[in-house]
Amino acid sequence: MGKELLGKLEWRVNVPDGTSDRLEPEFGPVLKVWLGLKSLLEGFIRKIWKFFKKAWDIGVAEPKKVIHGVKVGLCISIVSLFYYMRPLYEGVAGSRTMWAIMTVVVVFESTIGSTLYKCINRVTATFLAGSLGVGVHWVASHSGENLEHVILGISVFLLASAATFSRFIPSIKARFDYGAMIFVLTFSLISVSYREKKLLEFACQRLSTIVIGTSLCIFISMLFCPIWAGTELHQLICRNFEKLAYSLDEIVTEYFKDEKTLKASDENCNKRILGYKCVLNSKATEESMANLARWEPAHGRFNFRHPWKQYLKTGASMRDCAYCIETLYSCVNSEIRAPPHLKKHLKNMCMRLRSTSSIVLEELGITMKTMTKSATIDILVAEMNFAVQELKSALNSLPDHVLTSQSSTLDASEDVEKIATTPFTEILPLTTLVYLLIENATKIERIVKAVDELAALAEFKPVADKKTIYRQSMVKLTPASNQDV
Amino acid sequence: MGKELLGKLEWRVNVPDGTSDRLEPEFGPVLKVWLGLKSLLEGFIRKIWKFFKKAWDIGVAEPKKVIHGVKVGLCISIVSLFYYMRPLYEGVAGSRTMWAIMTVVVVFESTIGSTLYKCINRVTATFLAGSLGVGVHWVASHSGENLEHVILGISVFLLASAATFSRFIPSIKARFDYGAMIFVLTFSLISVSYREKKLLEFACQRLSTIVIGTSLCIFISMLFCPIWAGTELHQLICRNFEKLAYSLDEIVTEYFKDEKTLKASDENCNKRILGYKCVLNSKATEESMANLARWEPAHGRFNFRHPWKQYLKTGASMRDCAYCIETLYSCVNSEIRAPPHLKKHLKNMCMRLRSTSSIVLEELGITMKTMTKSATIDILVAEMNFAVQELKSALNSLPDHVLTSQSSTLDASEDVEKIATTPFTEILPLTTLVYLLIENATKIERIVKAVDELAALAEFKPVADKKTIYRQSMVKLTPASNQDV
Numbered sequence: 001m002g003k004e005l006l007g008k009l010e011w012r013v014n015v016p017d018g019t020s021d022r023l024e025p026e027f028g029p030v031l032k033v034w035l036g037l038k039s040l041l042e043g044f045i046r047k048i049w050k051f052f053k054k055a056w057d058i059g060v061a062e063p064k065k066v067i068h069g070v071k072v073g074l075c076i077s078i079v080s081l082f083y084y085m086r087p088l089y090e091g092v093a094g095s096r097t098m099w100a101i102m103t104v105v106v107v108f109e110s111t112i113g114s115t116l117y118k119c120i121n122r123v124t125a126t127f128l129a130g131s132l133g134v135g136v137h138w139v140a141s142h143s144g145e146n147l148e149h150v151i152l153g154i155s156v157f158l159l160a161s162a163a164t165f166s167r168f169i170p171s172i173k174a175r176f177d178y179g180a181m182i183f184v185l186t187f188s189l190i191s192v193s194y195r196e197k198k199l200l201e202f203a204c205q206r207l208s209t210i211v212i213g214t215s216l217c218i219f220i221s222m223l224f225c226p227i228w229a230g231t232e233l234h235q236l237i238c239r240n241f242e243k244l245a246y247s248l249d250e251i252v253t254e255y256f257k258d259e260k261t262l263k264a265s266d267e268n269c270n271k272r273i274l275g276y277k278c279v280l281n282s283k284a285t286e287e288s289m290a291n292l293a294r295w296e297p298a299h300g301r302f303n304f305r306h307p308w309k310q311y312l313k314t315g316a317s318m319r320d321c322a323y324c325i326e327t328l329y330s331c332v333n334s335e336i337r338a339p340p341h342l343k344k345h346l347k348n349m350c351m352r353l354r355s356t357s358s359i360v361l362e363e364l365g366i367t368m369k370t371m372t373k374s375a376t377i378d379i380l381v382a383e384m385n386f387a388v389q390e391l392k393s394a395l396n397s398l399p400d401h402v403l404t405s406q407s408s409t410l411d412a413s414e415d416v417e418k419i420a421t422t423p424f425t426e427i428l429p430l431t432t433l434v435y436l437l438i439e440n441a442t443k444i445e446r447i448v449k450a451v452d453e454l455a456a457l458a459e460f461k462p463v464a465d466k467k468t469i470y471r472q473s474m475v476k477l478t479p480a481s482n483q484d485v
Numbered sequence: 486m487g488k489e490l491l492g493k494l495e496w497r498v499n500v501p502d503g504t505s506d507r508l509e510p511e512f513g514p515v516l517k518v519w520l521g522l523k524s525l526l527e528g529f530i531r532k533i534w535k536f537f538k539k540a541w542d543i544g545v546a547e548p549k550k551v552i553h554g555v556k557v558g559l560c561i562s563i564v565s566l567f568y569y570m571r572p573l574y575e576g577v578a579g580s581r582t583m584w585a586i587m588t589v590v591v592v593f594e595s596t597i598g599s600t601l602y603k604c605i606n607r608v609t610a611t612f613l614a615g616s617l618g619v620g621v622h623w624v625a626s627h628s629g630e631n632l633e634h635v636i637l638g639i640s641v642f643l644l645a646s647a648a649t650f651s652r653f654i655p656s657i658k659a660r661f662d663y664g665a666m667i668f669v670l671t672f673s674l675i676s677v678s679y680r681e682k683k684l685l686e687f688a689c690q691r692l693s694t695i696v697i698g699t700s701l702c703i704f705i706s707m708l709f710c711p712i713w714a715g716t717e718l719h720q721l722i723c724r725n726f727e728k729l730a731y732s733l734d735e736i737v738t739e740y741f742k743d744e745k746t747l748k749a750s751d752e753n754c755n756k757r758i759l760g761y762k763c764v765l766n767s768k769a770t771e772e773s774m775a776n777l778a779r780w781e782p783a784h785g786r787f788n789f790r791h792p793w794k795q796y797l798k799t800g801a802s803m804r805d806c807a808y809c810i811e812t813l814y815s816c817v818n819s820e821i822r823a824p825p826h827l828k829k830h831l832k833n834m835c836m837r838l839r840s841t842s843s844i845v846l847e848e849l850g851i852t853m854k855t856m857t858k859s860a861t862i863d864i865l866v867a868e869m870n871f872a873v874q875e876l877k878s879a880l881n882s883l884p885d886h887v888l889t890s891q892s893s894t895l896d897a898s899e900d901v902e903k904i905a906t907t908p909f910t911e912i913l914p915l916t917t918l919v920y921l922l923i924e925n926a927t928k929i930e931r932i933v934k935a936v937d938e939l940a941a942l943a944e945f946k947p948v949a950d951k952k953t954i955y956r957q958s959m960v961k962l963t964p965a966s967n968q969d970v
Contacts, residue, residue, distance in 0.1 A: 051654075051656070055650070055651065055654050058653060058654060065650060065653040066650055068649065069645075069646040069647065069648075069649040069650030072645055072646065072649040073641070073642040073643065073644075073645040073646030073649065074642065074646075076642070076645045076669070076673050077638055077645070080637075080638065080641055080676065080677050081638070098674055098677075101670070101673045101674055101677065102674075105645075105666060105669050105670040105673065106666070106670070152565075153562055153565065153566070156558070156561060156562055156565055157558040159558075160554075160557055160558040160561045161554040161555050161557065161558030161559075162554065163554075164553065164554040164557040164558065164593075165540070165544070165550060165551055165553070165554030166540065168543060168547075168550040168553075168595075169539060169540050169543060171536070171539075181590060181591070184557070184590050185586070185587060188561050188565065188586045188590065189583055189587075192565050192583075192586065280808075281768055283766055283769075284768075284769040323765075323808050323811045323812060324812060324815075326808045327809060327812040327921070327924075330809075330924055331920075392910045395910055395913070396908045396909050396910055397909075423881045424880045424881050424916075425877045425880055425881055428880070428916060428919070428920045428923075429920065431913060431916050431917065431920070432916065432917045432920040432921070435816075435914065435916070436812070436917070438913075439815055439819075
């Protein structure tokens with residue numbers, strides 16, 4: 001008799017005494033081991049498959065990562081080709097290949113800024129450590145057989161300790177971290193090889209192969225699908241503006257949505273609402289990008305001395321805004337629901353402030369994206385501030401509202417004047433939301449200031465004619481109260 | 486006539502016609518250059534001096550950074566000593582020194598977790614790439630003179646591209662980023678040196694020297710003043726608890742301070758108030774520490790499989806709390822001052838909630854620090870929740886309060902009942918502060934949950950007897966309303 005139990009096929013035999021025995025399949029030990037191995041193998045293959053699936057997804061989502069891989073492969077192949085005819089271990093000359101390949105593998109990074117930073121650090125540090133090493137060698141070799149080792153040993157110890165410690169100093173860490181490491185490496189290597197004649201040759205060789213390797217890296221990374229750290233940083237900031245605007249928009253809308261439709265919002269939308277969380281966590285990325293962008297030459301719309309530091313200031317003020325939105329979101333998720341009549345009283349003003357705020361954020365995003373000074377940002381900010389004022393006055397009429405709406409339901413014939421008030425705790429999330437919206441407007445103004453400074457420093461062009469018309473028509477489309485301002 | 490103008494000494498001569506001529510000191514071109522050089526040199530020396538001053542300060546503040554430098558110097562000196570008798574370029578054997586020194590310089594990191602991660606990655610990747618390289622070589626050398634180069638070239642290109650791309654996959658990046666690089670490096674190096682006999686020797690040599698270098702690194706980093714990534718992470722979390730508690734305490738106190746004493750708070754205190762900002766920005770540090778701590782063996786109070794991932798969860802919930810405190814701080818800094826009578830009405834309850842909240846945070850800090858389950862945390866949380874309830878009821882009596890306090894000043898004989906209300910915008914920061922304090926309590930409860938999970942996973946000991954007595958006396962000291970709960 002076959003019986004399917006919880007999706008598992010089981011065989012039972014009815015025994016004459018009325019009970020039924022389960023027939024367990026009997027496996028020999030060999031079969032058991034085989035089955036165990038099989039399931040292990042299947043699990044392994046499934047894991048590998050999942051891994052490749054993920055890798056494929058990443059490759060499809062960000063093709064530039066695949067391109068970077070191909071570029072590195074190409075670069076290493078070219079270096080190998082260079083030296084293919086001269087195998088690695090034919091004495092001293094052969095070691096050239098090794099240094100060149102090593103340089104390419106270690107130095108080739110995904111962004112040009114990062115590659116340049118490593119290249120320049122590597123070449124400079126090798127040169128400095130090489131000269132110093134040869135100098136110390138000269139001193140040591142002229143101080144007698146016994147002192148020689150002592151001088152070399154002490155100099156290695158002192159310089160290695162000092163250079164390693166210097167990597168903890170912020171100004172060194174930001175710009176010369178890699179250089180300090182290479183300095184220690186080169187100096188130690190040179191101090192170990194203590195016959196001066198070959199030494200100079202060795203130092204020159206190491207420098208020349210490193211120069212070959214680095215120039216090839218720079219050449220290939222700039223020539224094929226270049227990825228600039230500066231551009232990445234710029235795009236990150238632009239994207240973050242969009243995310244902030246979208247999150248602010250959706251979170252406030254969500255709060256004032258009818259209860260019925262609240263659950264209808266799909267998951268995809270929910271994910272996009274949380275876009276502001278990217279802004280919360282972007283500090284480390286922004287800092288490293290800005291650090292690397294400094295090494296990059298002029299490219300695209302960015303000059304050599306593009307004010308990357310100002311991007312960090314802009315990013316910081318955007319994060320302030322994101323903190324505000326984070327708290328805003330917790331208000332929206334609060335279990336306490338404000339009484340509908342109060343919500344209704346404030347809804348229009350809140351929605352108005354929300355839309356003016358997010359329009360300002362979007363406009364800032366466009367300013368950054370197009371790198372042109374916005375012609376309408378002042379008007380938009382004024383509109384936002386007007387919405388703040390309107391919301392404030394709507395709010396000031398709230399205390400009466402809290403009372404009257406409820407007292408109207410009371411029996412008018414009652415003698416004692418009892419005024420039933422809405423418990424304050426119930427309106428707390430609503431008032432907090434209002435406060436945070438107003439606070440957020442101040443923070444957005446600070447972002448506007450930061451972007452203005454950036455525009456001045458980076459010499460953003462004033463807006464083009466066509467653009468102005470488009471923007472102005474946009475302003476007209478929104479039923480703005482410009483005249484009132 | 487000497488005349489000091491804006492702190493600059495100037496010589497004037499009165500000419501007979503009544504005007505005065507300024508006497509400009511005349512310098513020859515040589516003197517000018519000399520003065521220019523001198524000021525340049527002085528500036529340079531001042532900069533260097535400043536740099537050394539800063540380095541000194543860092544060294545004094547964190548001696549373990551200096552110790553790390555000394556350890557690296559020591560390790561390199563030992564490796565150099567090892568091979569001092571066998572100079573670098575005596576054919577193949579000499580290259581051993583180089584690999585060992587290189588390994589030490591590249592692999593020796595400040596924390597043991599980081600050193601182990603690099604060591605294990607380096608050895609494994611070298612072994613894998615070496616075996617694969619020798620295998621590919623064998624295949625290539627058996628496929629004829631022409632095909633050999635093609636096979637080698639293609640294999641280098643493909644493997645280098647794939648391994649480089651794999652470094653973008655999060656699971657690889659977190660654990661094997663360095664290994665992938667070393668894999669590419671070793672494989673490329675082996676494929677270039679294409680005579681099989683020396684090849685095996687070369688591969689073995691590279692592996693053996695790397696093993697020597699790595700074991701020395703591990704030995705020294707563990708033996709002298711070890712710095713464990715796990716311990717650092719643990720201490721970071723403990724410190725962050727203290728910072729959160731202090732910030733919360735001070736910020737709320739600052740808000741309810743009298744206006745007169747407000748400005749009196751000194752700068753040092755202001756700096757400590759901003760301690761929560763460290764928590765805001767600690768995500769990247771926590772993640773990298775937790776990643777590295779996984780590589781560490783059992784040490785101190787931490788087992789090999791200590792739940793480092795749970796630290797990240799705890800850290801995330803602490804950050805949520807810090808976001809709340811950030812907004813709280815903006816309320817305190819708001820220009821709108823709530824009317825004093827309202828402030829007074831809520832002050833006691835707010836201060837009570839503040840102190841119970843920060844006591845919970847402190848208790849969590851102690852739980853983490855001592856790694857013992859707290860006996861009183863439940864009582865403390867209950868107290869905090871009771872304070873929330875009290876604050877809520879105080880709040881619910883606020884609407885009457887808003888009215889009555891003002892209406893009492895009205896003329897009683899007036900016919901039309903006009904109730905003068907405090908404008909709502911004025912009490913907005915106050916109500917937001919209250920809301921955020923209540924919200925913060927929920928977030929603290931979430932932290933308590935995360936720490937509880939951590940305590941269960943890490944098998945924290947139950948509190949010791951002596952400890953319990955101490956804690957209980959602490960509870961008694963605070964005039965708690967335990968009976969009411």
